[in-house]
Amino acid sequence: MNITVVVSAVAGLSWLVVVGLLVFTVLRASQQRPVKGMVSGLLIALLFALILNTVSAGLVFIQPEERGVVVSAIESGGYREDALQPGLRWVIPYAESVVIYNISKLTYTMSIASSEGQIVGDDSVSARTSDGQEILIDASVIFAIDPEKVVDLHITWQKRYTDDLVRPLSRGVIRDSVSQFRVDQVYSTKRLEMAEQMEVAMTEVLADNGLLLADFVLRNITFSPEYAASVEQKQIAEQLAQQAAFVVQQREQEAEQARQTAEGVADAAVIESEGEALAIVIQANADAEARVIDANAQAEARVLEATAEAEALALIAEVLEDNPDLLKYRYIEELTPLIDVMLLPSDNTFLFPIPELENSSPGSSLVP
Numbered sequence: 001m002n003i004t005v006v007v008s009a010v011a012g013l014s015w016l017v018v019v020g021l022l023v024f025t026v027l028r029a030s031q032q033r034p035v036k037g038m039v040s041g042l043l044i045a046l047l048f049a050l051i052l053n054t055v056s057a058g059l060v061f062i063q064p065e066e067r068g069v070v071v072s073a074i075e076s077g078g079y080r081e082d083a084l085q086p087g088l089r090w091v092i093p094y095a096e097s098v099v100i101y102n103i104s105k106l107t108y109t110m111s112i113a114s115s116e117g118q119i120v121g122d123d124s125v126s127a128r129t130s131d132g133q134e135i136l137i138d139a140s141v142i143f144a145i146d147p148e149k150v151v152d153l154h155i156t157w158q159k160r161y162t163d164d165l166v167r168p169l170s171r172g173v174i175r176d177s178v179s180q181f182r183v184d185q186v187y188s189t190k191r192l193e194m195a196e197q198m199e200v201a202m203t204e205v206l207a208d209n210g211l212l213l214a215d216f217v218l219r220n221i222t223f224s225p226e227y228a229a230s231v232e233q234k235q236i237a238e239q240l241a242q243q244a245a246f247v248v249q250q251r252e253q254e255a256e257q258a259r260q261t262a263e264g265v266a267d268a269a270v271i272e273s274e275g276e277a278l279a280i281v282i283q284a285n286a287d288a289e290a291r292v293i294d295a296n297a298q299a300e301a302r303v304l305e306a307t308a309e310a311e312a313l314a315l316i317a318e319v320l321e322d323n324p325d326l327l328k329y330r331y332i333e334e335l336t337p338l339i340d341v342m343l344l345p346s347d348n349t350f351l352f353p354i355p356e357l358e359n360s361s362p363g364s365s366l367v368p
Contacts, residue, residue, distance in 0.1 A: 003088060007056045014049035021045050057093035062086045067147055068098040069154040083150045099158075101150050105214050108166050109140040112222060118162075124222065127175040133183035133227055138220040141170045141202065141213070149210035156209065165209055170216075173201045187221055194218075 025038040062068050068084030073095045084091075084098060091098060109117040112124040116138075124136040143166060145153060157165050177198045181190050199216040206213050 002061045004056065004059045004061045007052065007059055011049060011052035011056045014045065014052050018042065018045045018049050054093045058090050060084060060089045060091055060098045062089055062100070065102055065104040066100050067103055067145070067150045068100055069151050070096050070098055072096040079151065079155070081151065083147070099154060101145055101154065103145045103147050103150065105142055105144045106162070107140055107142050108162060108170070109138075109219075110167070110171070111138045111219065112136055113138075125171050125174045127178035129178055129181055129183040129186055131182045134224055135178065135183065135186060136222040137174055137178070137218065138222075139170065139174060139198075140217040140219060141166055142215040142217070143206055144212050144214060146207070146210050146212050153210035161209070161211065166206070166211070169205045169209075170202060173198055173205065177201065183223070183227065187223070191218075191221075 021042040062084050064086045070080035110123045111117045112122050114121050117123040195218040203213040
């Protein structure tokens, strides 16, 4: 609990006691009763109340998020040069007073929405671009008092720094920055650059007046209805153009796919034809080799057959040479056994030189 609150409460109670004793003393005096003891108690209570009130007036407790500016009747200039730091502090009662400043972060919002900013109603910043277009900007300034400059801020602005310093400075910075850009840059390519420029300028002007900029938020940009309609039409046209370009690209891709498919079919046909031709060549070579092999085999077979026949004839010749009548015997043996009589022309000689028939006359018959 803040001890200054306790001391102030006790001082207030002591004054109630003084008032009560005073009333009671007056009542007793009006009844002509002795009041000597009551007067002594009243004086003691009054002295105690004065002491407590003096102590309460001199004690100041500064919270961690606060700084105290001491306004002094005994200091040159009327104030202490250094602000009171957090903790329980003492000032000269009745000669000095303390003004408390909160140094935590504060937010000042300027918005077109009536319920968002510090001012009820449309508090957006109206600004004109370099090409003369009017736009409305919603922004929030997040700032804090510089603890080292709180005394200077008090001397210059007192408690009016939010409405009389932050508001006009931020609105002026926003207008100056917007005037350096075209309207098409504000909502597209240069928006981030413009916001950064505003933040830098805001930091400088607030620092010169004892404030620290924590953040600058460019919340929204609203264009005039005419320009908004033209931008919408432009976007629609761009979307249609993009759609047309997409359709063209799609058709080109389809044509490319068809071309690649045709090339693939043609390549496949060529490969198939080459494969068939190669197969025909291989088959022809194989048939030719087979015919050559067959011809060689037949030739070798004929050679072998002829050789065998020659060898057989040679053997037959050798046998006939050693047995000249063997041929006649084989001939007779081959004759059918059903032949009983063989007639030969009278002018022909016998087929075989049979010795016993050599002297037979022509036209004779052989009777078995």
